[in-house]
Amino acid sequence: MDNLSTLPNGYNTFFYPSVSASTNLVDYLHMSNQINYWKLRASYADVKGALTQASVGSAYNQVSGSTTNSLLGYGFDLYTSYDGPSYANQNQYTITTYGRNQPSVAYSTVLANPKLKPFDVKSVELGMNYEMFQNRLGIDVTWFRTENGPKIYQLAVPPSTGFNAQNVNGLTTLKKGWEITLNLSPLRSQNGLNWDMAINWSTYIETLKSIYGADTGVQLGNHVYKIGERMDDWYSTGWVYDGNHNIVWSGGGPLLTPGGISNNVFLGHLNPDYVFGIYNRFSYHSFSFSFQFDGRVGGVVYDNTWYHAMNGGTAIESDQGDIAVGRLGDWNAAKANGGTLPASYTGTFVGKGTVITSGTPIFANGQITNLKDLTFAPNSTPTLVQSYLSSSLGSNIDQAYTISRTFVKLREVQLAYTFPKKVLGNSVVKSASISIVARNLLYFAKRKDFDIDQYGSGFNNSQSEFAQYGTSSDVTLSSPTFRRYGININLGF
Secondary structure (H helix, E strand, C coil): CEECCCCCCCCCEECCCEEEEEEEHHHCCCCCCCEEEEEEEEEEEEEEECCEEEEECCHHHHHHCCCHHHHHCCCCCCCEEEEEECCCCCCCEEEEECCCCCEEEEECCEECCCCCCCEEEEEEEEEEEEEECCCCEEEEEEEEEEEEEEEEEEEECCHHHCCCEEEEEEEEEEEEEEEEEEEEEEECCCCCEEEEEEEEEEEEEEEEEEECCCCCEEEECCEEEECCCECCEEEECCCCECCCCCEEEECCEECCCCCCHHHCEEEEECCCCEEEEEEEEEEECCEEEEEEEEEEECCEEECHHHHHHHHHCCCHHHHCHHHHHHHHHHHHHHHHCCCCCCCCCCCCECCCCEEEEECCCCEECCEECCHHHCEEEECCCCECHHHHHHHHHCCCCHHHHEEECCEEEEEEEEEEEECCHHHHCCCCCCEEEEEEEEEEEEEEECCCCCCHHHCCCEEECCCCEEECECCCCCCCCCCCCCCEEEEEEEEEC
16 A cells, blocks of 8 residues: 555555465476476465656755756756656646746646546566476476556646647556576586577567557657557658659659658667577586577667768768769869859759659658559769758658667676585685676677667657657767676675
8 A cells, every 4th residue: 555645635545465475386287207396376466556666856946847957058957866757737837937037837738637537557477487407497488568657647738728738547557477497507517618698588568558548559759659569669850752762853853741740750670579598507516608699580770970970071982882972073073163162052862762753742641642543763963062951851751860779789698616615614604606707798689889789779658758769959979888897706704
């Protein structure tokens, strides 16, 4: 039982139960001697909460709603651990000035709800653990189902109300998935070589289960999600193609759609298809050697580092192929004109694809729907490379910098030595070992300009946000992941 001050009276006390049960079939069923363990398990949990936040900004930010940057003209708010109320369901106001330096009040644009209830997360988990051949072969299988909601959601309201949105319990998602772990001991010897292995595989899909009221769709980010649709579907700006899948150009740059979420295209799933890990450990007498590979397979992520590198001309792709030819042509034209481009010079780079020579395109879902009414011809309009990368392409085509989320890492390698008891003798130290550890030694990915492993994926149900970017929207360069080496000494007394 809990009580929250962030919710209105009558709705702020709630109960969150959990229950679990398990049984080992080997204890009471007659089975082969080769079966050492067969456990079935089930659990249910119901978690609730509301309008708390894990971190908090400066005191000025909490009182005024503005950042210290707006006050000082530089810097960012320093966030610290908090786990306190967010006050997001209060018709609060701040003191501001609209004109003539006269004080006024600015009310919250989100209407408080006097009947707001806590969010609800119901989880069911079923599993089995099976071991045989003196525990040399084991498998652990888990199926889970989590219903998230109805979460607290800011539902848009007509501007005539004086507000932009109202807090409602209005969004529920459903997550289902599997996790399987296989444990093997191919080699086992008391005085010889031992080999232990663990292989883990997991996957899940989260879909939209229900929406507030009778609505059948909800706009989150760049898309209106329908009931039953995957919440990690990412829609954004993309290339426009002709009937032969050639990129359509206009004025030297890629043809852009009229804009709006109705013309965003599906770029992929933000979640990987599955996550895996492989662990191996070899031991011989007092020595042991272990290593672990893991990674994600499938899904997409936006490479913001690549976008900025192309925009600044530092990415290798900005000096390859047709772009390299155009870049050299621009440089030669400027060199021949005393260091500046001639006013009449229009560039050398010509994008591969087609242009519309007759007809007016009609768009839907980011593509032309009346291709049969249009006439196409090869693109022949030159442009400056800098204009193409920074303006024409720029941030207009997110598809250009959307890459595979697949990666594999050699996560850890460890070499260890455990001192025999006869070496320690009757000393105060009862056990001792020393190990050399190396982490993040190898990284395999289609692109390596940032570490995909640093960034989350999919739909964040607690905040209605999406992890589609390879770097933060505030900091446009990602921190590198370092290889780390160390020595561990463990002593037992």
